[in-house]
Amino acid sequence: MFTSTGRYTRKLIENLERLDTEHRYTIVLPRAQVDEWEPTSPRFSTVGTDTPYFSLREQTGFARELRRLRPDLVHFAMPQQPLYVGAPRVTTFHDMTLLKIRNHKKHRVVSALKRVVGAAAFAVFAHRSRANLVVSRYSGRDLISYTRAAARTVTVTYPAADPITDPPQSVGTPFRRFVLYVGTQVPYKNLRRLIDAVLRLRADDDTIGLIVAGRIDADGARLIETLDEGAREGVQFTGFVSDAQLRWLYEHAAVYAFPSLYEGFGLPGLEAMRHGCPVVSSDATCLPEVYGDAAEYFDPRQVPDLHAALSRVLSDQGLADRLRERGRRRAEMYSWRWMALRTLDAYRDALQTGRDGCRSAEGPS
Incomplete structure (x- = not known):
């Protein structure tokens, strides 16, 4: 399993490699x-770096490494980047999690300070980028709101x-039947409420359970510790799963649940749709934009609403x-080729215009 950002970049x-015959x-x-990556095109090559993310070396040594390459354009697939690179840049902003979501593992003051510093850095990067790529219209509005980036520089490139x-x-x-969740267990993913909703289902049918797939992180370990014996019987944490196992889970789940309070795109729900799994989704942030009429929505802050949505799908075969x-059709509307073409348009505009600006791009609606 790749992270959503890792899958986007790959x-x-x-x-x-398949589309661009102009540039190196x-x-x-x-x-x-x-x-781990072997280019298939002679126009592509790789360079290794030892620079850790969010480090002083990212601002100094890594910046020098980039300048030595003498690029005409630099694309940062995440907003973590040096302040100065000596070339025009394009930046992908996947979401504003760093700015909008408090890190509960840190002291409140430290978390608030990190958000203030992050907001300042994001604003600098957005204003220095000739094109700012976002993964949904919602993320684009967030970016403009938090950084005051010019709307003309923002391009939607749906994954x-x-x-x-x-x-x-x-x-x-x-x-016998299970509700599926795939991803991390950080608090804003709202797993606690999903667990509570599934436990309500089990009060009427104890053959139903929840499977949480994905590496168990520190937040997940803490969440497991809060569950009593009865709750643990209704929830299965798989830990890391291979793509082959993930496919089996999507294909055998009775329903996929996405209770998140905040997302930039929501790729796991779309993956579930691609494999024919019905989806119930939070109605927060970008998710109605991405899933359209292909999901059953609920208020993610209301356990009864989540329980009701799950119950409707589990009890109504027609629904x-x-x-x-609808999910299969919706997932087929999105294309990595389309995303790459829109990105390539942004590259060309950034290289040719020499000014802050790029074409906007429409996608599924």
Whole structure:
């Protein structure tokens, strides 16, 4: 499993290799990952760096490394970047999590200070970028609101969800039917409320359970500690799963639940749709924009509303089938090729105009 950002970057590069016959690309990777990617085009090459993210070296040594490459344009796939790179830049902003979501692992004052510093840095990067790429219209509005970036510099480049082609590999589960969640367990993902909603389902049918797929992080470990024995019987934390296991989970889940309080795009729900799994989703932030009429929505702050949405899909086969069909159609509307073409347009504008500005791009609606 790649992170959403990692999958975005890999798919962008793969599609640019096929689409762009004009430019040469140097892909800067952590040195340990250089051997993990083999370019398929002679116009693409790799360079390794030992620079850690969010470090002083990112502002000094990494900036010098970039300048030595003498690029005509630099694309940062995340907003973490040096203040000065000596070349025009394009930046992808996936979301404003750093600015909008308090880090509960840090003291309140430290977390607030980090958000203030982050907001200042994001504003500088957005204003220095000739093009600011975002993964949804909602994320674009957030970017403009928090950084005062010029709207003309913002381009929507929706990601996509490819079907997993690995043969499915079974994941052992004690549940006859299960609700699926895939991702991290940080507090804003709202897992506690999802667990409470599933436990309400189990009060009427104890053959139903919740599977939480993905590496168990520190937040997940703390969440597990808060569950009593009865609750733990209704929730299965798988830890890391392979793509083959993830495919099996999507294909066998009774419903995929996405209770998040904040997202920039919401790729896991789209992946579930791609594999024919009905989706119930939070109605917060970008999710109605991305999923359209292909999800059953609920208020993510109301456990009864979440429980009701799950109950509707689990008890109404007709509704579940409609969501499956709408979900497949919705997922097919998104294309990594389209995303790469819009990104390439932004590159060309940034190189040719020599000014802050790029074409906006429309996508699924």
